[in-house]
Amino acid sequence: PEAFRRVDITAYCWAIYQVHIKNSDDENELFEYVQFITDITSQADLNRYKTCPYTFSVFKVLKLLHNQNDSFNLIYWLEKINPDLLDQKRNTSNGRTFRSRKEEYFDYATKAYLDYQDFETCIEVSKKALSSIFKFTNNSFRHNDFRIIQILFF
Numbered sequence: 094p095e096a097f098r099r100v101d102i103t104a105y106c107w108a109i110y111q112v113h114i115k116n117s118d119d120e121n122e123l124f125e126y127v128q129f130i131t132d133i134t135s136q137a138d139l140n141r142y143k144t145c146p147y148t149f150s151v152f153k154v155l156k157l158l159h160n161q162n163d164s165f166n167l168i169y170w171l172e173k174i175n176p177d178l179l180d181q182k183r184n185t186s187n188g189r190t191f192r193s194r195k196e197e198y199f200d201y202a203t204k205a206y207l208d209y210q211d212f213e214t215c216i217e218v219s220k221k222a223l224s225s226i227f228k229f230t231n232n233s234f235r236h237n238d239f240r241i242i243q244i245l246f247f
Contacts, residue, residue, distance in 0.1 A: 099134075106130045106146035114150050120157070127154050131173055139180040139194065148174070152194060159201050164208040171202050176221070183230050192230045199226065 097105070109126055117123040127150045137145035151173050158167040179195035192200070199222035206215035 102134050103146060106134050106150070110146045110150055114153055117153075123157070124154065127151060136173075136175055136178050138178045139182075140178070148179070148194065152197065155197070155201050159204070162208070164205040167201060167205040168209060168211075171198070171205060174198055176202075176225070181226060190230050193226075196226060196230055 109130060113122060113126040114130075117126075130147055130150045134147050136147045136151075139145060139148060151170055154170050155167065155174075158170060176195060176198050179193070179198055181193045181195050183193050183196075184191045199218060202218045203215055203222065206212075206218055
């Protein structure tokens with residue numbers, strides 16, 4: 094890897110994403126390849142670039158862990174993402190609007206930290222979400238989670 098330029102590593106990571114991650118049915122393989130990608134490359138700023146194999150790969154794991162309600166492992170993978178490098182671009186398909194990666198990140202993070210009972214981090218993440226996201230898609234921010242935090246700590 095030291096002999097390759099960043100563009101070569103990025104192309105290699107995209108190939109791994111397409112072959113082993115995008116439609117993976119094998120969780121062990123998924124985690125193995127996403128870990129490999131996070132070891133050899135870094136997160137790109139989606140405000141400057143349209144795509145990033147690092148970000149797309151980690152979000153594949155985040156979605157899986159979120160759906161499994163695995164807050165402990167979700168937190169590990171959330172820490173691999175810098176939310177400041179995520180864009181707020183929402184996608185629309187068939188008349189339905191989908192959340193941006195930044196919204197997804199904060200949604201996953203607030204739920205994971207609340208479930209894990211790390212209330213201090215949950216509050217910090219919630220405040221950052223509220224101050225950095227201009228508009229929430231379909232009320233995606235967990236109002237109930239934030240209300241619980243407000244009751245406990247404000």
